[in-house]
Amino acid sequence: MSKTVLMKGNEALAEAAIIAGCRQYFAYPITPQNEIPAYMSRRMPEVGGTFLQAESELAAISMVLGAAAGGVRAMTSSSSPGMALKQEGISYIAGSELPCVLVNVMRGGPGLGAIAGAQGDYFQATRGGGNGDYRTIVLAPGSAQELADFTVDAFDLADQYRIPVLILADGYIGQMSEPVVLPEPTGKTFEKPWALTGAKGRSKNIIASLKLIPDNALEEHNLHLQEKYDLISENIRRIDTYHTDNAEWLIVAYGTAARIARKAVDRLRDEGVKAGLFRPLSLWPFPDRELHEIARNAGKVLTVEMSMGQLVEDVKLSVNGEVEVDLYGRAGGAVPALDDIIERINSYERENHTHVQAS
């Protein structure tokens, strides 16, 4: 399977899920991720799996909960307003410590918004749109290739930590066709003694997010979850850096915004301006220490995002006031303009950042 093929990001993701052993896929259609259910409706029967178009997003996420409780690899995908509807189920899955893969191919919001690509669900993804103290691992691909690679990885991470793993891609990443080399299966296997597989010959397993007895059961459960989240925060530190070693101006971006920022770094370097790019590949856990280490040597950090100031909050938390942080955000399907990024960095050079207050 090492041949390079031209694939739409959404289809590369779908095939990667099958490569990873996903045989249960439940979804409700929404643009711009419809190629995923369309692909699955064709491929799942071929590989002996289940494609089920649910009657709603709530039903789809509940089916994922059920399938995951049965110990099989399950996935659902949607786009922004559809993901909003799934949040209750995601909280239940997190509380029940079930592994699954979720995909959000983001479109513009709020509300029904529009169908062009955007990154406005950063808060929804990283802060948890559902109730309670829970986390989901969030991976941020920047190409069709990464959509495929991260999806295979996501299933292993989900099983390893019994946690939902969210692939967060903007609509352009999902809609774009690019050269892709489909990944190989990792071959990792995970024992699931907790799964509901029929209790014949063993004591029964119970999967629930409701914890009533004893009185401190729910706090104990939360403490246990926090221990797990701490462990994940130690183990998952994923970044991609570009010309950051001697960067005087550091750009932070993910997804399509990062692709444009990378080009801006090239152009600025051609002009002799020392720009660099820090691209978080995991948005939760956010690679805060790594960003802090790199940003402290820069005069200023520019966050470029296809939202109006969401990623920038994690950037500010990471540098903790030590470095000035600026924001260039576009929304509603607009992509950051290459020239605008270049001009912004050039303006820092001109101003020599003497009168700019830390924001």
Added chain:
Amino acid sequence: MTEELIIAGFGGQGVLLTGRLLCVAAMRQGKHVSHIPSYGAEMRGGTANCSVVISDEEIASPVIERPSIVIALNGPSVAKFESRIRPGGLLIWNSSLVKMAPTRSDLVLIPLDATDLSLAEGTERGANMAAIGALLKLKPDLVPMDAVEAALDEVISARNRKHNPVNRRILHAGYEITEKINAA
């Protein structure tokens, strides 16, 4: 080399396929490529279009504001995209169908009887092939003809592959007539 192309026409003129064909051919030549269809409000009103980037460098955004090349297979596409082409850019327009000819003086304007060239081979659905032929003649560094011919067998579904000999003939007809337009 970086070319940013928009290919536009009526639904059914093979606009998306044209983009994929160029991408696969260029990809097999080791180029970086991206292809993204237009969708949403843009799509309403009968024109479909796709954006294609072919480059020696990594591609930043697949979304094109100011294309260097536009292939316009129908009138609405000329109306929509002529003004967006970069100065010095190329507009190949389907003079078989387009009533209002493009007027900009800072572009290379190539009128191509694409639908007529296709009809000469007994189909009206090959106008896109004629346009690719013209493009290859005008932009020889973009991707070679033999790579596009090879890509036909990869991109066209098995069901429609039987039409590829016709596709190839229209491709060459577009190439050759553009040679004549250029010489004239």
